Amino acid sequence: xxxxxxxxxxxxxxxxxxxxxxxxxxxxxxxxxxxxxxxxxxxxxxxxxxxxxxxxxxxxxxxxxxxxxxxxxxxxxxxxxxxxxxxxxxxxxxxxxxxxxxxxxxxxxxxxxxxxxxxxxxxxxxxxxxxxxxxxxxxxxxxxxxxxxxxxxxxxxxxxxxxxxxxxxxxxxxxxxxxxxxxxxxxxxxxxxxxxxxxxxxxxxxxxxxxxxxxxxxxxxxxxxxxxxxxxxxxxxxxxxxxxxxxxxxxxxxxxxxxxxxxxxxxxxxxxxxxxxxxxxxxxxxxxxxxxxxxxxxxxxxxxxxxxxxxxxxxxxxxxxxxxxxxxxxxxxxxxxxxxxxxxxxxxxxxxxxxxxxxxxxxxxxxxxxxxxxxxxxxxxxxxxxxxxxxxxxxxxxxxxxxxxxxxxxxxxxxxxxxxxxxxxxxxxxxxxxxxxxxxxxxxxxxxxxxxxxxxxxxxxxx
Numbered sequence: 001x002x003x004x005x006x007x008x009x010x011x012x013x014x015x016x017x018x019x020x021x022x023x024x025x026x027x028x029x030x031x032x033x034x035x036x037x038x039x040x041x042x043x044x045x046x047x048x049x050x051x052x053x054x055x056x057x058x059x060x061x062x063x064x065x066x067x068x069x070x071x072x073x074x075x076x077x078x079x080x081x082x083x084x085x086x087x088x089x090x091x092x093x094x095x096x097x098x099x100x101x102x103x104x105x106x107x108x109x110x111x112x113x114x115x116x117x118x119x120x121x122x123x124x125x126x127x128x129x130x131x132x133x134x135x136x137x138x139x140x141x142x143x144x145x146x147x148x149x150x151x152x153x154x155x156x157x158x159x160x161x162x163x164x165x166x167x168x169x170x171x172x173x174x175x176x177x178x179x180x181x182x183x184x185x186x187x188x189x190x191x192x193x194x195x196x197x198x199x200x201x202x203x204x205x206x207x208x209x210x211x212x213x214x215x216x217x218x219x220x221x222x223x224x225x226x227x228x229x230x231x232x233x234x235x236x237x238x239x240x241x242x243x244x245x246x247x248x249x250x251x252x253x254x255x256x257x258x259x260x261x262x263x264x265x266x267x268x269x270x271x272x273x274x275x276x277x278x279x280x281x282x283x284x285x286x287x288x289x290x291x292x293x294x295x296x297x298x299x300x301x302x303x304x305x306x307x308x309x310x311x312x313x314x315x316x317x318x319x320x321x322x323x324x325x326x327x328x329x330x331x332x333x334x335x336x337x338x339x340x341x342x343x344x345x346x347x348x349x350x351x352x353x354x355x356x357x358x359x360x361x362x363x364x365x366x367x368x369x370x371x372x373x374x375x376x377x378x379x380x381x382x383x384x385x386x387x388x389x390x391x392x393x394x395x396x397x398x399x400x401x402x403x404x405x406x407x408x409x410x411x412x413x414x415x416x417x418x419x420x421x422x423x424x425x426x427x428x429x430x431x432x433x434x435x436x437x438x439x440x441x442x443x444x445x446x447x448x449x450x451x452x453x454x455x456x457x458x459x460x461x462x463x
Contacts, residue, residue: 018293053426078411090130096274097123102234256398265317272310311361356386
């Protein structure tokens with residue numbers, strides 16, 4: 001308590017680690033979620049809900065493989081429908097995990113410590129969901145290897161000028177590096193779980209995955225070297241992956257897509273959507289598992305501030321799109337923005353996204369709102385909806401009315417579009433709650449490093 005009082009006199013902001021902890025209590029609190037503490041009933045509810053929706057997904061995919069992509073609402077001219085919208089939405093959600101883990105680590109931001117583990121897991125599960133859609137959109141996903149550059153007797157190669165091939169390299173690289181980064185960070189905690197395990201099977205499984213970790217000086221040295229290297233590799237990926245995804249659109253000549261604002265606008269939107277999802281997960285988790293002293297209001301406040309900043313960048317992107325359309329004096333661009341998006345058939349979706357992504361986050365300027373958890377949770381849900389609408393508007397409005405009025409058409413998703421999308425939410429939910437049940441969701445050893453630093457700061461201040 002004395003340490004907490006001393007720190008409070010140094011920094012009046014909420015702490016990033018609650019008072020009263022030592023190394024033992026930190027280990028007990030996190031590891032007991034996995035190996036001792038009975039899980040709350042809400043865990044069983046959401047795991048079962050995720051499994052149920054996963055069955056919906058499997059059923060939808062089975063029907064799709066039997067009947068073909070004609071069961072979706074895609075048509076001529078809107079050949080990219082919900083599949084590409086959902087792909088970009090899920091990839092965006094995955095960005096916050098890498099940002100929290102890699103960039104904040106390199107910037108020496110200690111407040112990342114309690115949230116980085118489950119944010120990285122969220123990234124992996126979101127990328128897994130995202131990867132489903134391009135594969136299914138092919139119609140014959142078992143031939144996906146055609147887009148990989150492999151030696152073959154017909155001397156066929158992918159079209160390297162196609163942004164969809166760039167996606168393959170960007171997403172596979174991102175998924176691989178994110179998995180390695182997440183797993184490397186887990187190794188010391190898996191060794192702790194191995195040493196605490198009373199069940200023989202659990203001891204063997206944790207022993208296998210902890211790779212013989214003993215906590216020696218050599219192990220720590222190699223671990224920190226590898227972790228920093230992976231953080232350095234991951235950091236440019238945060239920027240590059242969603243920039244490449246934005247090239248799917250911006251290298252085209254379709255009105256509304258052909259704009260240089262897309263790469264930074266997509267990256268900011270990805271971080272915005274990702275932090276909204278991290279808060280959506282963190283707020284109930286800290287309540288259900290009584291983690292208020294580990295995921296403190298300082299974490300919540302900082303994440304809300306990041307959302308506010310990235311939300312302003314995204315809103316600026318919306319205004320820039322309008323300015324480009326007007327200033328270019330291009331007939332097609334002006335028609336797309338002012339008569340199609342703003343006042344046309346899809347105008348309700350456009351104005352809904354302006355409300356969700358541009359106006360609603362303005363409440364985050366107020367500290368009282370950032371500390372009001374139910375309202376903050378509601379804002380995060382609204383932002384998630386808004387980011388999906390953003391991708392819907394970009395894809396559908398531009399394709400449905402492009403250069404030739406003779407080929408214009410109206411697009412609607414079908415029940416199978418909805419079922420596939422909801423099914424991936426089930427896949428994400430199921431994987432995430434399995435992760436919470438069987439893997440330490442907070443990095444124990446990093447919390448201990450944080451506690452060590454706090455004690456030394458307090459002692460230095462006392463002198």
